[in-house]
Amino acid sequence: MDLVDLIVEKRFLGQEFLTWLWFKSEERGGTVLLPGTGDIQIVFEKHILLEYGEGESFEKIICTGLQAELKEARTGLKMGKKLEQARIHIVQGEYEWYMTIKASLLEFRNVKPPKTMASSEESNELEAVEGRLLERISLLETATATIDRLFTVFLEKRMSSSVWQEELTLIRNWIHKTY
Numbered sequence: 001m002d003l004v005d006l007i008v009e010k011r012f013l014g015q016e017f018l019t020w021l022w023f024k025s026e027e028r029g030g031t032v033l034l035p036g037t038g039d040i041q042i043v044f045e046k047h048i049l050l051e052y053g054e055g056e057s058f059e060k061i062i063c064t065g066l067q068a069e070l071k072e073a074r075t076g077l078k079m080g081k082k083l084e085q086a087r088i089h090i091v092q093g094e095y096e097w098y099m100t101i102k103a104s105l106l107e108f109r110n111v112k113p114p115k116t117m118a119s120s121e122e123s124n125e126l127e128a129v130e131g132r133l134l135e136r137i138s139l140l141e142t143a144t145a146t147i148d149r150l151f152t153v154f155l156e157k158r159m160s161s162s163v164w165q166e167e168l169t170l171i172r173n174w175i176h177k178t179y
Helices: 003-027 071-078 126-159 161-176
Strands: 031-034 038-052 059-065 082-092 095-102 107-112
Touching: 003 031, 003 038, 003 082, 003 126, 003 161, 031 126, 038 071, 059 071, 071 161, 082 126, 095 126, 107 126, 126 161
Parallel strands: none
Antiparallel strands: 031 038, 038 059, 038 082, 082 095, 095 107
16 A cells, blocks of 8 residues: 555544544633643634545535634534544643644644744844744744644544544534534
8 A cells, every 4th residue: 555545544533633623622612631731722713624525526615704603614514524624723821823734634734823022023133033933943843742642632532442432422412512
C-alpha cells in the first residue's frame, strides 16, 4: 500500500477527531479538560467544511456563520456527512490562537498566534526581531503541542472499545440534540 492509499484509508481518524473535539468543546460550554494542563477553551466558529460521498458523487458543503449558527453543520452530521475542516479558537491561559484544521492530514492552516508584548514592539534592531521570531515559534509550538495532546486523548479513547462506545453514544446524542 502506498502513502496516498494509506492517507485515504485513515482520513476518518482526523474527521472523527474534529467531530469529537467539537462535541467536547460544547459538552462543558467551551471548556475542555486537557490532562497535564487543566481546562482550556475551544470554540468552533464561523467556518466548517463537511464532505460526503466518494468518486463522482463526492460533495463538499461549507457552513459559515457565528458559532451559535452552526446548526446547519450539525444537520450535516445527522445526515452522515463528515467534518473535514473547521475554524477553531483556542484559549489557554492568557494566550489565544485562531486556526483552521484540515482533518485528513491534521493540517494547520491560517494560524493566528496570540498577540504579545513583543509583537507590538516596533524596534527593528536585530535582537528585537530575533526575539519576536523566537516568541512566535514558541507560540506556534505550544499550539501544535496542544492539538497533539488533544489528539492523544482522543486516540486513547478511540482505541479502547468500551470507552469509545460510551463516548460514541454521547456524541450521537449530541448530534441529534435539537435546538
